[in-house]
Amino acid sequence: MDRPNLPLNALRAFEVAARQGSFTQAAIELRVSQAAVSHQIKGLEDLLGVQLFTRTPKGLLLTDEAMALFPVINDSLDRVGRVLDGFLDGRYQETLHVGVVTTFAVGWLMPQLAAFRSAHPGIDLRIWTNNNRVDISKEGLDMAIRFGAGRWSGMETVPLMEAPLTPLCSPRLAEYLQKPADLHGHVLLRSYRADEWPAWFDKAGTACPNLCDPIFDSSIAMADISENGAGVALLSPAMFAERLETGRLVAPFPVQIETGRYWLTYPAHKPPTPAMISFQEWVLDWNSKESPQAAPKAGAIAK
CATH class of the missing domain: 3.40.190.10 (Periplasmic binding protein-like II)
Structure with a gap:
């Protein structure tokens, strides 16, 4: 039996709607009307002969068929997008999107970025700061540095730095x-x-x-x-x-408490890219030189 010719626009609409859980949010991301998204999804359902979404008051629910299809389409489009993003100024660069809690970005990462870019000119590192609340999939990130106990559902976690208060x-x-x-x-x-x-x-x-x-x-x-x-x-x-x-702040007491640490996290279901591996190795290496509290290289991304 011949496979149907699947339209790329419909697959893209499906991927965004499934990730966002809403036709309205999908339309905003794709810069089209909600009716256009619905039309693309309906055409894909007719072509496949299955229902992909169930509408509920709280948003869209993926059917079993959609849950089987989504990770494949999501990963494929991400890989295509990363390659296309890499063609800058007539040379290829691998783009890496990393979400970083603002405190870590300002207090540690940003002063080191020049060293990373010098060591890895083939990686276009793009930093997106947050207040420690981040959804890697919905925000189109590859990885995220966040603070906590290291327990995030569906995430691989690599310990980076202790941060007693x-x-x-x-x-x-x-x-x-x-x-x-x-x-x-x-x-x-x-x-x-x-x-x-x-x-x-x-x-x-x-x-x-x-x-x-x-x-x-x-x-x-x-x-x-x-x-x-x-x-x-x-x-x-x-x-x-x-x-x-510089004396702008002082610590009047020696007492410190530990409530968590900084972690590098990435989706467990996605294979790491060379840029992800390079960034993790660089962060761990640089952090071990800078801080006696740096974490050992446990939980590293498998090559």
Whole structure:
């Protein structure tokens, strides 16, 4: 039996709709109308003789047939896209899209990018920052560096760097902090992880005050506010080494807590590209030189 000639536009519409879980979002990404997406999907269903989606109030559900088709189409289009992206200025470069939590990007990765590009001129590295909430598939990324315990469904995870937390503040404010209990009455800037300050006070051996101060989704913002003397933030010294070295921030107490670490993650179902392997090896090598807390090369991508 001859195989049907599958239209590429319909396959692309299917891949985006399945990834986004919505014809509306697919239309936005593809820059076409929702009706055009629906038409392409309907034509593909007629051609294959199967139903690919079930509409629900919460969005599209993939049928069993669609779940079998999606990873194949997704991987194939990604591979074609990566090759086409590589033809720049008459020479081939492999494009690598990496999502990075902003704190790590600013505090560690960005100062090292020139070294990476010098070592790997054949890789067009593109960085996309986030606040530690990232969906690799939906955002079209190859890999992501994020903070946590290393448990993300469907992800391969490679440990990068420990990042213990300790209070950081301006030198002037630090003059009033002789013991942990002196933090009571000062503005304690908080992240969305509510257990951090209680854990620190517990390790410091003193009661945690009633926490009602502002909550931030950016460690950079907390560092800026602390530097200006408007509060104390629980931050990673490794990510703000430059501010500590120049005296813009100080760590008034030696007590540190560990709540997670930075990880390099990528989808378990996708075979790693040469650029992904090169980036991981470079990050691990450079990090081991820079930090005594760098992780061993465990969980490395298999070549």
